[in-house]
Amino acid sequence: MTEFSTLGLAAPILRALAEANHTHPTPIQLQAVPPVLAGRDLVGIAQTGTGKTAAFALPILNRLATHPGPARPDKGTVRALILAPTRELAGQILDSVKIYGRHLRLKTALAIGGVSINPQIKALAHGVDVLVATPGRLMDLHNQRAVRLDRVEVLVLDEADQMLDMGFIQTVRRIVGLLPAHRQSLLFSATMPKEIESLAAKMMREPVQVAVNPVAKTADRIDQRVLFVDKAAKTAALVDVLSLESVDRALVFARTKHGADRIVRALDKAGLPAAAIHGNKSQNQRERVLAAFRSGSVRTLVATDIAARGIDVAGISHVVNFDLPNVPESYVHRIGRTARAGAAGVAISLCDAEERPYLKAIENLIRCSIPTVDKRGEVVARAEPFRRDAAAAADASAPTRTKPVRSRSKRRPGSAEGRQAGGVAVAPAKTEQRPAGKAGRERVAAPSAPAAAAPRAGRPAQQGAPTRGKSRSASREPASEAGFASMAFMRPVRRPRPDERASAGRPTR
Incomplete structure (x- = not known):
């Protein structure tokens, strides 16, 4: 050598x-x-x-x-x-x-x-x-x-x-x-x-x-784990992780400076003293924070990737990725802050649904699957690699959620409920219910002539005046012919001119 x-x-x-x-x-x-x-x-x-x-x-x-x-x-x-x-x-x-x-x-x-x-x-x-x-x-x-x-x-x-x-x-x-x-x-x-x-x-x-080839190997002494959690529940999960008795000194990584400050406030509120280090801190503030972290008076340090460069603190028992990095190599550098000088360490990553692709890229880089744990840190299963084809298949098999299309008139108490026709959600006919004291009559808008042009995917062809709203379905799938037929009554009705009303013998509104 x-x-x-x-x-x-x-x-x-x-x-x-x-x-x-x-x-x-x-x-x-x-x-x-x-x-x-x-x-x-x-x-x-x-x-x-x-x-x-x-x-x-x-x-x-x-x-x-x-x-x-x-x-x-x-x-x-x-x-x-x-x-x-x-x-x-x-x-x-x-x-x-x-x-x-x-x-x-x-x-x-x-x-x-x-x-x-x-x-x-x-x-x-x-x-x-x-x-x-x-x-x-x-x-x-x-x-x-x-x-x-x-x-x-x-x-x-x-x-x-x-x-x-x-x-x-x-x-x-x-x-x-x-x-x-x-x-x-x-x-x-x-x-x-x-x-x-x-x-x-x-x-x-x-x-x-x-x-030189990018660093892709993590230390064998680092116990890596991943906790799948909803994005809104990440802070609570972090509190649970840091409340473990085995956590001696933890380094938490956040994606943004403001995110780091929010984490510190949440941990302080939970009775877990913490401090943040990022680009908005003055040099004197950074030095005081690092001194407190080294001495142990502050057990948790929250940092961004850039601010963490140059930090060399011994005795870090846990590294927590509050936000997974979008660069896989950054994961290796992050967790490398623990398990130094022959010691053992733990690296826990909080992964929400949007970060699954980041996790997959990390596992591809380090060439191993990271075990899944619960909030107590106990291993419950191996993390399944994220596959785009599997995700697409899951989305295709999931039931389609549709929303009823709103009519142009306001719904009043007693109006008919929306109907499903041909698998497409449609609104009730434009019906105006009148109280019984006012002759109890109801007027229903007459349907217009069926569309001559072929409908585009997912939308009916329309004639006459343009609609104020757009018919849409949550699945964005083409509607069936039956669906289009049932939606014909939703087209706007052209109001006749006064001379047409007179000739038709209808009273003018």
Whole structure:
């Protein structure tokens, strides 16, 4: 097996790797480090958790160590710029850079939003070797002339697809336009949308492309379960799951920021202290929440996928997917937060009817069927794989529900009930009941002539004035001939002109 010592890294970096118990490079590191050391631009397709941070951090540190910069750098200058989509991920990258470069005399800085900008301006005052930043805060610093980007030697875009999803891509384009033309550019992304391909084509020169297969295997020590529940009952089911005595520390994943806040309020109301972490929280709030979660004063942390990037908390006993992810690989990364360092863990997913396709995609990725459990966590059955053909057959065999078509007149007490004719729901004849005190007469609208044209599927052909309403059935199936015949009386009646009424001898209303 290849070791880091064979990659040509500087001795201080190898020493730091050995102290961190990193002896063998991961596949993405093995593919990416040599070309980056050679000065080539690179596009890396890799998921979170594959070791891609070291894949770009190690060769960058090696370059800075072997090619020292000026002893007194100019104000605000940066040699290596690393952009990340979230504050947590940016902080995690900087921590890794400090670990790998602990024996190098390099100056590093972190520029992220949610905290005061003044300490960051001060840190950049005398220039830095490595700056890890989020795009928005970097532009704030540039607008205040606190950072200079015309001296950047290496640019790294990490989680480029997440930047696209979060709306940072235009800001990234502006940042790239401020950099010198002669530089080394590295881009890492889990997926490669067309916008990212276009960005890479414009900012890179003949890049090397490396890729590793997406993470598809879950830890054997993770006990995976799925609980099928109605969407409206998910919160109650989550309370039941978290009320189990075996839950020591739980990480709950929600799809949206507002959804995470709603979950926290519901858990607090149920007597289960919880806290949320997402993009609307300030950095100080995030740090306080993570500190409370690590200490155990808060047993449940509710997070979104993006905010959870960079969270590294030991001792998580349960991961709960309140909302199933629509990207199967995200499921693997979510539940990978538990069962670390040889410990066991539990992953429970709350799945409603709309999320069945997501579950099927997840089971296809991990190549196993997730057991079904009840609210107490006890296994009741194996989860049946979701099949579109089976679902279609079930829908076809289900009884068709129809709704009676409303007539144009208001229903009055004593009117005839709707009738079924030819399998199509129809409304009663347009009948107006008069009280007995008013001669007790009833007038029935006469049916119009039958339609000459063939009816379209599911609707009768109509003549005369257009109807105010539309006849419809819930099943949207073509109606039978008998049905159309019975619906003839529902067509509107053309009212005769006054001269026609006179000739007919009918009294004018």
